Amino acid sequence: MEVVRVQTIATTLSNKIDTIPFEFIRPVIEQPAHTTFAGPVPEIPTLDLSDPDTDNLVRTIAKTSSEWGLFQVVNHGVPVDVIKRLQSVGKEFFELSQEEKELYARPPNAMSLEGYGTKLQKEVAGKKAWVDYLFHNVWPPSRNNYKFWPKNPSSYREANEEYAQCLREVVDKLLVLLSLGLGLERNVMREAFGGDDLEYLLKINYYPPCPRPDLALGVVPHTDMSALTILVPNDVPGLQVFKDDHWFDVNYIPNALIVHIGDQVEILSNGKYKSVYHRAIVNKNRVRISWPVFCSPPSDMVVGPLPQLVNEENPAKYKTKKYKDYEYCKLNKLPQ
Template sequence: MEIERVQEIASLSNLKGTIPSEFIILENEQATTTTIHGAVLEVPVIDLCNPDDQSLVASISEASKSWGIFQVVNHGIPNEHISELQKVGKEFFELPQDEKEVIAKPIGYEGVEGYGTKHQKEVEGKKGWVDHLFHRVWPPSAVNYHYWPKNPPSYRETNEQYTQSLIPVADKLLGLLSRGLGLEDGEVKQGLGCEDMFYMLKINYYPACPCPELDLGLGPHTDMSSITILVPNEVQGLQVFKDDHWYDVAYIPNALIVHIGDQIEILSNGKYKSVYHRTTVNKEKTRMSWPMFLEPPPEFEVGPIPKLITQDNPSKFKTKKYKDFVDCKLNKLPQ
C-alpha cells in the first residue's frame, strides 16, 4: 500500500492518545486558538419553496455576495435519498481495508477519482485528518464506474438516485444566481458549459481524533468548482472565515449547504464571493460529508460574463480553460 490511510492511523492513535507529528499543524492555525467559541455562524438559511420569486432571488444573491455560503431547506430532494446516500457511503468506509483499496488511486495516477488520502490543500505541508472517495456521477459520458464501490451492493443505485434528485436543484440554484446578477435564467449555466458540466461527488471521512485541537480535517481553502452542494452528517466540523474570525456553521438536518466556488466568483466578476472554509475534527465521533462539485468541462473556458463588464466595472479575472485554472491553483501558480 502506497499511503497509510488516516482511518488506520486513527485506530492506533486513539489507543495511544497521540497523533503523528506530520498531522500537528502550527499553533496559529489550530482550531482552538482561532475559532470564536460559543458562537455558531448563522449563515443564511433559504427556503427554496418561497413563493415570492423576487425575494428568493434577492436572498440567494445577498448570501452569495456577503457570505459565499448558505443553506437551503425545502429543496425537494426526498429525505430518504439523503439518508440512503449517507448510509451507503458510511458502509463503504467501514469495509475491510483491502476492499477499499480495490478502487484506490493507482501509483503515479494524476487524476482525482478514486479512494485516497493525500490532499493538495494542506496547511504548511501538514496532513489533513481525512480519507476520501472521489468519482463523477454526471453526465453519463464522464462516469467511470471503475472508481465506484461494488460494496455495498446498493451503492450505485443509491448514488444515481440521489444525483437525479439533485440535478433540478442545481439547475434552480444556478438560475437564481443568474437572475441575481441581472441576467437571464440560463446565462450562468451557459458560462459553465451548460449540459456538459461535470458533477463530481466526494465523500470525506474524518475519523475520531484523540487530539482534535492539534489538527484539521481539511485546511483553509476555497472550492475550485462553480458551486458545491454539500450533505453533512450530524457531527459539527465545517467552519467559515468571516470578519477575520473562524466560526462553526450550524448543522440543520436534511438541509443542503451551498458553497460559492471560484468559477462563480470569476463569472460574476467578483460580485459573488468564493467562500473560505475549513474542517475541524472530533475527539469521540467520526464526521462525514458528501460534497457535490459542479465543474466546467476541463477544456471549457471560463471568464467574467461579458454583460457584467463595463467601463466602471472592468474585468477582474482572466478567461482560461478550467483545467488550466485547476493546474495553477493546485500548483500554487499565479492565475
C-alpha cells in the same frame, strides 16, 4: 510504497489519549483551539427553495452569495430517503476492510482526482489533514468511471445515481436564482458553465475520531475551484467558514443541503459573488462524514467574467481561461 490511511492511524491511536503524529499537528495560527470564534455566531442564511416569492429568493441568494459565499437550503426537493441512502452506502464503504477499500485507490500520479485516497495535495512542511476520501464523477453518465464506484455495498451505484438525478434540479434552480441576482437572464449562468454538460464530481470525506481535535484539521483552509459545491453532512459538526477575520462554525440543520459558492461563480460574476473560504475540523469521539458534490464546467470550457458585468467603471478582475487550466494551476498552487 504502501500508504498509511488516516482511518488506520486513528484505530491504532484509539487507546492512546492525547497523541497524534507530528505531521498532523497544525501550526498554532491554524489550530482550531486558537482560531475558532468563541462568541455568538452570526446567523448564516438559510434559503427555503419552496418559497413562492421568487423575488425574495433572488434577493436573499444574491446577498448571502456576496457576503458569505455559503448558505443552506431547505425544502430543496431531494427526498430525505434519497439522502439517507447516499449516506448509508458511503458509510458502509468506509467500514469495509482496508484491503477491500484499497481496490479503489487513486492511482499514483493520476491526472484525475478519482479514487480512494488520503493526501490530496502537497502541503508546506509536509503537514497532513486528518481525512480519508473517495472521489468519483456522478454526472453526466458519459463521465462516470465505474471502476472507482464501490461494488460493496451492492446498492452503492443505485443510491449515487438517484441522488445525482435529484441534485441536478436543485443546481439548475440555484443557477437561475444566481443569474437573476446579477440582473441577467435566467439561463445565462447555467449556459456559461456548459448547460447539460455541467459535470458533477462526488467526494466522500471520512474524518475518523481524533485524539487531539484541538491541534488537527480535517481539511485545510481553501476555496473550491468548482462553480458550486453542494454538501450533505452527517450530524457531527465540523464545517467552518471564514468571515470578518474569524472562523465560524456552520450550524447543522437536519436534511438541509449546504451550498458553497466556488471560484468559477466568483470569476463569472466578476467578483460580485464570493467563493467561500472554509475548512473542516474533527471530533474527538465521533466519525464525521460529508458528501460534497463539486459542480464544474467541462474541462475545455472557457470561463471568465461575463461581458454583461464588465465596463470601464468595473473592469475584468479575473483572467479568462479553460477550466482545465484553472484546475491545473489551483491543484499545483501556481498563480492564476
